[in-house]
Amino acid sequence: MNHQHETFERLKAMATKACGNAYSPYSRFSVGAAVIDTDGNTYSGCNVENASYGMTQCAERNALAAAIAGGSSAGSLVTLVIYTPGDTAHPPCGACRQVMHEMMSEESRVISCCDGDGFRVWARHEHLPDAFEFPEYH
Numbered sequence: 425m426n427h428q429h430e431t432f433e434r435l436k437a438m439a440t441k442a443c444g445n446a447y448s449p450y451s452r453f454s455v456g457a458a459v460i461d462t463d464g465n466t467y468s469g470c471n472v473e474n475a476s477y478g479m480t481q482c483a484e485r486n487a488l489a490a491a492i493a494g495g496s497s498a499g500s501l502v503t504l505v506i507y508t509p510g511d512t513a514h515p516p517c518g519a520c521r522q523v524m525h526e527m528m529s530e531e532s533r534v535i536s537c538c539d540g541d542g543f544r545v546w547a548r549h550e551h552l553p554d555a556f557e558f559p560e561y562h
């Protein structure tokens with residue numbers, strides 16, 4: 425197994441575990457995510473819903489927030505793996521793509537996987553071309 429594949433398998437295992445902790449009684453759609461930074465630190469997250477539906481937090485953004493809280497710097501995250509149970513690899517929502525744009529590195533990859541063989545991969549610029557950036561910071 426090459427290094428990239430090993431990292432993918434490691435993040436998939438973490439995302440799958442986090443998915444098992446998802447709080448999704450309203451949609452019954454569980455999602456797990458895991459991310460790695462340039463130093464090899466890893467973090468995970470799951471979706472957390474709320475009776476006030478709009479308060480729902482996605483797995484991907486929770487994983488990214490955990491990385492920042494754990495000390496990773498914005499822009500140092502290189503690979504994020506999303507796991508959803510079943511046979512379909514689901515793409516991340518638009519709000520998560522905007523947050524990924526800011527937190528992940530320019531050459532980063534997002535990989536979506538499931539229980540089947542199907543998976544999808546996006547480079548950061550592919551899944552959100554022309555992302556919003558705060559003018560003074562760039």
Ligand code: THU
Nearest residue numbers: 451453455471473482483516517
């Ligand atoms: N969800 C995620 O966690 N990530 C996404 O990228 C899309 C949607 C969650 C939010 C909600 O709890 C459930 O999936 C259904 O939308």
